[in-house]
Amino acid sequence: GQQVMQIPQYQHVQEGEDFTTYCNSSTTLSNIQWYKQRPGGHPVFLIQLVKSGEVKKQKRLTFQFGEAKKNSSLHITATQTTDVGTYFCAGRRLNRDDKIIFGKGTRLHILP
């Protein structure tokens, strides 16, 4: 079945350093969503990308959707302690609006 692979599984960065997580699908996606889950919390929707090559920014976060709509990335500039958590991508298959497939997430840990 379709898989959404996410790397790395864990990332430790010094506060102030940049961070990137990558998401790759085995098939073309209609759109991709990103979520953040704080330790002990629940996933919170961040953004959805729909168009090929789309780039969206939210303050220090930059989201990209690949030209082939099979991969995506989330880049955080100058990480802060509030960025700690697990970041999940979730892809929706073409012509399948009913559900999305989650990646396993990247857990970000910030070193002071």
Place this chain on the structure above:
Amino acid sequence: DGGITQSPKYLFRKEGQNVTLSCEQNLNHDAMYWYRQDPGQGLRLIYYSQIVNDFQKGDIAEGYSVSREKKESFPLTVTSAQKNPTAFYLCATRPRSVGDYGYTFGSGTRLTVV
């Protein structure tokens, strides 16, 4: 406040018992979902429902059952047939219409088999 209420927050079950996890929403969302989260496994879909009185199996439905008698409610029963039920269970909703809508998650129920 609009949102999703999951209860209880923590639940302990003896082996061989069925337990029901509650999910109630007042967002007026059509679609509701149940996910299971294990460490390092991400979120795996158990069941989902797009309209009242209809639901579909997800990727790991064995040992679970659901009902959708009301738009606001989508309870999940973990039966004794589920061999490894200890996990974090998350309920989610979204509007049925296509658009820039992400899923809204409840705060989850942590189930432990003792």
